[in-house]
Amino acid sequence: MYNIDKDQFFIVKSTYFLLFIIAFTFIIIIAKNFLVPIFFGLLISSLLFPVCRLICKLGIPKGISIFITIIFMITFLSGISFFFVDEISKLAGDFPALKAKALDNVSQISMSIEDIFGIGTAKQKIWLKDQVSNLFTSGNEMLNNLLNATAGTVFKIFIMPVFVFYLLYYQDRFSFFIMRIVPKDEKRRTDKILQEISFVSQRYLGGAFIVVMILSVLNSFGLYMIGLEYAILFGIISAFFNFIPYFGTWIGAFFPFMFALLTGDTPNLALWVLAFFALIQFIENNILTPNITGGYVRLNPFITILGLIAGGMVWGVAGMLLIIPFIASLKIIFENFESTKALAFLLARPDNEPYQKRVERIKRFLNRKSKS
16 A cells, blocks of 8 residues: 555546546436436426325325326327427428428528628528528428337337336335435435425426416417417427526527528518517516526526536437436535535525525425424
């Protein structure tokens, strides 16, 4: 056994940490098809748990309560799926006419650019028409792929309710398993961590779901009033992206904006779409999210943006949807250990008085619950 100085120890420790990060990233990328359904199952089960508990309070056995809850979920998702399939089928059928309209609009835009900036239209038209043709060709292929889902995709969709059922049914068993493997002197702290993660996850996911439902109605109504075709389809799609913080509204706005720009009768339609989503961004950031989901996750915006980028790089859109609950859970774990409180401080949004009061209320609630 030989001694190493502090500098060497730091280098060795940093090397092991980097090797762990590389190995961990490699494993989760390779295991994406296995892990993503499980993590989505965890999120959905956390979202459905309050509904299941409410049904159980009516005197219905746990297994039947979970089954009823999942039936409600399947019915709701089936209704949305049938709507999307019908709307996407209509959109795919209109693609030839939409493509012709888009090419005509591109020609008009090209002439406007020449008038304003003095740039020749010949090269513009060739490049723009190629891009539009490629866009509609790839878009048509994508829609056909959505309508003709592969066997693997169908299997993942149908296995999800099974995951959710067993995650709900064995929730207590999983908690008991964790409590059994932790040392005796860590049981109280572990129980507190599990309760906080469960509480925050349910409040955050439930609030985010309510926000998306409200925005689905607002977006659909607003795009319909503007005069955009397929307003409900684009309204729901754009609302769905609001599960992604900060960027969600503008990622969702990209699709109706491009559709309005390429197929609208005038460029004013696209400008109206942009103005509408700027209003939606203001409403979502300043009214809906602070009052419905605010005060539970409270992550540092810079860390959130880095997390979204990392999640997108590793698991695509699925990673961007899953990363926020994951970082929030890490923050709760870090807060409960002295050695990692600095990391929790880094992950957290700067404190303010209203937020601190809400955090204290949550902690008092969890303490009463654990004592009872």
